[in-house]
Amino acid sequence: MPCQTAEDQQTIERLIASRASGYSLPGEFYSNEAVYRAELDRIWRCGWLFVGHTCEIPRPGDYLTFSVDADSLIVVRDDDGGINALWNVCRHRGTRITTESQGRAGRLVCPYHQWTYGRDGSLVSCRGMQEDIDKSELGLRHAECRQVAGLIFVSLSDNPPDFDAAAECLAPLVTPQGLERAKVAKIVDYDVAADWKIVWENNRECYHCNVNHPQYIKANFDHYNADDTSERVQARISDAVERSEEKWAAAGLAVSHRRTGMTDFPSSGPTGWFAANRTPLVEGFKSETLDGRQAAPLMGDYSDADVGTLRIRTLPNMWNHSSCDHAVSTRLLPAGQGRTAIRVTWLVDEHAVEGQDYQLADLMPFWQLTSEQDWQLCEQVQLGVRSSRYVPGPFSTYKEYNVDAFVRWYLEQLGKDSRR
Numbered sequence: 001m002p003c004q005t006a007e008d009q010q011t012i013e014r015l016i017a018s019r020a021s022g023y024s025l026p027g028e029f030y031s032n033e034a035v036y037r038a039e040l041d042r043i044w045r046c047g048w049l050f051v052g053h054t055c056e057i058p059r060p061g062d063y064l065t066f067s068v069d070a071d072s073l074i075v076v077r078d079d080d081g082g083i084n085a086l087w088n089v090c091r092h093r094g095t096r097i098t099t100e101s102q103g104r105a106g107r108l109v110c111p112y113h114q115w116t117y118g119r120d121g122s123l124v125s126c127r128g129m130q131e132d133i134d135k136s137e138l139g140l141r142h143a144e145c146r147q148v149a150g151l152i153f154v155s156l157s158d159n160p161p162d163f164d165a166a167a168e169c170l171a172p173l174v175t176p177q178g179l180e181r182a183k184v185a186k187i188v189d190y191d192v193a194a195d196w197k198i199v200w201e202n203n204r205e206c207y208h209c210n211v212n213h214p215q216y217i218k219a220n221f222d223h224y225n226a227d228d229t230s231e232r233v234q235a236r237i238s239d240a241v242e243r244s245e246e247k248w249a250a251a252g253l254a255v256s257h258r259r260t261g262m263t264d265f266p267s268s269g270p271t272g273w274f275a276a277n278r279t280p281l282v283e284g285f286k287s288e289t290l291d292g293r294q295a296a297p298l299m300g301d302y303s304d305a306d307v308g309t310l311r312i313r314t315l316p317n318m319w320n321h322s323s324c325d326h327a328v329s330t331r332l333l334p335a336g337q338g339r340t341a342i343r344v345t346w347l348v349d350e351h352a353v354e355g356q357d358y359q360l361a362d363l364m365p366f367w368q369l370t371s372e373q374d375w376q377l378c379e380q381v382q383l384g385v386r387s388s389r390y391v392p393g394p395f396s397t398y399k400e401y402n403v404d405a406f407v408r409w410y411l412e413q414l415g416k417d418s419r420r
Contacts, residue, residue: 004041008034016411024392025407027385030195035414036337043316043413044068045156047273048163050318050331051075053347054083054150055182061104061119068333071156072096073143074108078119085145085154086121091138108140150179153314166274170312173276176253177310177322178300182347185296185326186360188368190342194378196316196334197410198385199342202378203319204402206262212377216370219285219292220309225261227398234260240280244308248278253307255280262402265313266409273315273409280308287323288366296325296348296358315409321367325349325358328367338382344371 004012011034018026029035051066052075063076065088072088074097088096090110097108097117107124108117116125121140126133144155148167151174155161192199202208209216209223217223221237229237241258248254256263256277263279266272285292286305294305302324310322317332327347335341344367352358384390395404 004034004038008038011035012038012414016415019407019411020392022397022404023394024201024403025197025385026392027387027390030198030382030385031337033337036334038414040069040334042416043410044334045071046413046416047157047161047316048146048153048155048166048314049316050314050329051085051152051154052331053182053184053329053345054147054152054180055347055350056102056184056345057083059104061106062102063098063105064102065098065100066154066333068156073154073156074098074140075145075152075154076105076108076119083145083147083152084120085143086117086140087143089141090115091123091140092126097140149174149177150182151312151318165271166314169271169274170276173256173278173310174312176251176301176307177327178302178349179322179327179347181350182299182327183350183352185346185348185352185354185358186364187346188344190344190371190375191335192340192342192375192378193338194340194375194382195338196332196340197406198378198381199332199340199374200316200406201403202374202381204262204265204406205400207396207399208377212373213370215290215366219281219288219366220279221260221282222262222279225398229260236283237280240283244280244306247304247306248308251301251303251307253278255308261399263311264405265402266315266405274313276310276312278308278310281323287325288321288328289323289362290365293362294325295362297352298324299327299347299349315406326363330371338386340378342371342375344368 015026015028052064057064057077060077060079063074066073066075074086074088076084076086078084090097092113092115095110095112097110114127117140118124121142123135123138144160146153146163148170206223224233237260241255245255263277265275286294288309289295298305305324307324312320318329320327320329329345331343333341346364348358
């Protein structure tokens, strides 16, 4: 539902033109109301958005709610085991059916006048209404919903982009992790005082890692780049790749990122919004835990702990880091100008028992610390880019190539005139 005026459109075009190639975005991109409204229309209401995991709603009637600005969906498991995404808007007078973030319902009942809907969205009853009302025309509206390897995606668009390419890319890499056969170990929600773009820009580089992420750099090689990879470090990386390739081949797994630095993402073109890769961990690390030890039973199809780390990214709102024994998904949602609602979810094998097979104190700190370190940095960036003295600075071609790629992807999306 586009809401830009001609003046808004002129503002967007002016700002896009003002960005110098290879430099960070001008400050108005993080504070201008017209920009925020355009992002909602041209990015958040156009593409595919990560909602959560199929294992979060395992039984008929289990549901999640998912909101972007004023738009809200109920993502519910139906009686046949499928998953429906229903607009959280009563067909009587528009009341939200539920304000709960998660729950289970036999029927979906509007709290205002008790119009009642089935798990498939059909209108079951509407007491007090005239007898000739056609209930078949008044079911909850459906949004597009897709699943791949235990991940749920929805689109707020009536005409979303093709999802098949994403499914074909992600399924072979993600399926061995067994996310469909997982369960939630812990969810932590954050209200971060930073624009969602700043959160992504931080995620797309490890320039800041050596000083700010002492836990992360012990387990991973991607904080090294072409400018600071010594022969000794390169030999360690090559050894890890060779060892992993030989061992993983028998299990049908493969190293998909072999060089220093972070894998390229996003890429240009219509398929640039998703990616996944498997990367070796530093020698001695079997899992992304503080000591590198396996902290929970093996997940999915894994028969050995040495599987490196699986990384999944989908724009505009998800990344996931999965080890042999647990997976960690991070979901972003815009929460107003300069704020981002972030949900971090830890998953383990569906049969793992807390306190017996795993301890949260062993499972969580690696990514909880790394995430919270990032949120603090992002909030400082948000304060800085709002300063009257902020001037965009140059990106490092060694370390910030993915930040530049993200900015180019973002400007491409923002440049699409939603009035067309």
